[in-house]
Amino acid sequence: MPHDISAAVLPDYDRPFEVRTVQLDDPRPNEVLVKLVATGVCGTDLGVQAGHTPFPLPGVLGHEGAGVVEAVGAGVSTVKPGDKVLLSFTSCGVCRNCKLGHPAFCQYFLTLNLIGGRRADGSYTLHEGGEPVNGHFFGQSSFATHALADERGVTRVSDDADLAALAPLGCGIQTGAGTVLNILKPAPGTTIAVFGAGAVGLAAVMAARLTSVERIVVVDIVQSRLDLAATLGATHPINSRDLDLTQVLLDLTDGWGIDYAVDATGNVPVIHSAILALAPLGELALVGAPPVGHTVDLDVNFMLSGRRVIGVTEGDSTPQLLIPALIELIAQGRFPLDKLITPFDFSNINDAMSALKDGSALKPVLHFA
Structure with a gap:
């Protein structure tokens, strides 16, 4: 039977969140019911609020949840009630x-995480007064006291884990x-440039330091x-x-260019400057996402020297x-995530969103009482 929870509902684009009572389904065979302890606030949440990401509204966002398992569906085998868990994106598990x-x-990443608002079979996880509310955001919708998470997006952590300190690992930090550790894998003695010193960019910096x-x-x-x-x-x-950003980077490298780059700005002129500053065989990883339709002009001949975007x-x-690997690095003091976090009470979610937007907080984390 659906049960009442408190959730921050975004009623429409460019509107503040409204904390309301909504009804959440019981877990289905592949789902985990989690009582949230904390959840990070990410730029993607801000992008939906601003209308840059076409998630259907009204809806419940949030995709860096951390909490304790209350119940599991019949097919769930990796976690059990009482386990502490972090929540991340979901995936189908069967595509190539x-x-x-x-x-x-x-x-099916976009449908399952960003623009669907429902489970893969089209059913809703949330309702309010008998009317559906869009949810299943990144397979969780963690701007709420409880979330239904797809098992594929759930990671068990130790019983003594500080969930509020680890919540941001679910999206922006990973x-x-x-991007640095899995994709670029920089070689010894090289130069890496990170564009944008928000939470994502600084996570790339901390990874590069490793x-x-x-x-x-x-x-x-x-x-x-x-x-x-x-x-x-x-x-x-x-x-x-x-x-002149490109020239500064070329001067810094004696004209050679940068070997690796991470763009976490989504700013098209910055991306263009980053590309022009690439060394032969240089690689630029695009993480920040400008609004759909933006393009970057490239001279094909410039790219023929092995440069990659x-x-x-x-x-x-x-x-x-x-x-788990990042958690171990945090425990060793080699990945100081705590320096990025600013805590907020869940009831102050609009303050947290404003702080992220104006840059006064790099990584807001909402705490549930």
């Missing part, structure tokens, strides 16, 4: 990419770290973020305001593999 170990590039690169360049226009990046491992923080989703992560 899923079978090859790339669930972040699932054939995206930045995974490798044997020679230089970690971070580009942003907010000095406080660059100062933080320097404490996290950036060797060359660059405030690009009023600079790679689109990235979720750091090409398998959550049950990468998230």
Whole structure:
């Protein structure tokens, strides 16, 4: 039987969230019912609110949930009631990419995570007053006291885990770290540049610090973020305001160019500058997403020197593999995620969204009483 929960419902684009009582289904065979302890706030949530991502509304967002399992569906075998878990994106598990170990590039990723609002079979997980409410956001919709999560997006953590400190691993942090560790895999003695010193970009910086690169360049226009990046491992923080960014990067590398780059801005002029600064065989990973329809002009001949531009989703992560690895790095003091987090009470979700939008908080984390 559906049961009442408290959820932050987004009624329409460019509107504030409204905390309401809604009804959540019981778990189906592949689903896990989780009581949330905390959930991160991500730029993708902000993108839906702004209307850049066409998630159907009214709906419940949230996709970096952390909590305790209350019940499991009949087919669930990896977690049990009482387990602490982190929630991440979902995937079908049967398409070619899923079978090859790339669930972040699932054939049905957009429908299951970003634009569907419902389960794969078209059914709703949430209702309000008998009317459906769009949910199943990244297979969870964790802006609520309880979430129904697909088992494929659930990662069990230790019983003594600090869930509020680990919640952001579900999306943004694994995206930045995974882009470096899973996709770029920088070679020793090379240069990597990260464009955008938000939570995703700084996660990429922390991951790059774990490798044997020679230089970690971070580009942003907010000095406080660059100062933080320097404490996290950036060797060359660059405030690009009023600079010819491509020329600065070429000068930094004696004209050779940067070997690896991560764009976490989604800013088309920045992306263009990053491409023009690539060294022969250089690789640019695109993580930030501009609104649909934006393009970048490229001289094909420039790309013939082996330069590559790679689109990235979720750091090409398998959550049950990468998230535990990042947790161990955090425990060792080698991945200081805590420096990015600002806590908010769940009831203050609109303050958290505003703080993310204006940059006063890099990674807001909502806490449930």
